[in-house]
Amino acid sequence: MRPHYKLEAWKSSILLVDLIYSATKCFPKEELFGLTSQMRRAAVSVSSNIAEGAARNSSAEFANFLNIAKGSLSELETQVIISNRQNYIEDIGELMNLIGKVSSQLSGLYKSIKAH
16 A cells, blocks of 8 residues: 555545546636636645655655645635636535645644654
């Protein structure tokens, strides 16, 4: 089993990818190469950076990848808000809650890594 499979932050971020893909399926066609693509890439980036960092040989490298994941998560949060303001997603409560959860998990994992 890969080391990132055990991480709650990674598991939650995979769920976030699923929710983002579902939410963006109904976006207007003109957003396919805009907001739809950006949101999907940002969501995938979160889980991918957690996985890549966990595969590295040093805590410092892992911490760096967690910072990148956190940046992608912030980008995604902004895009979810924009999508709501453009009436592409009506209720963003579930997405925002999960984004907050992943953010907390990333912060906790970062602190844990830096403590070693």
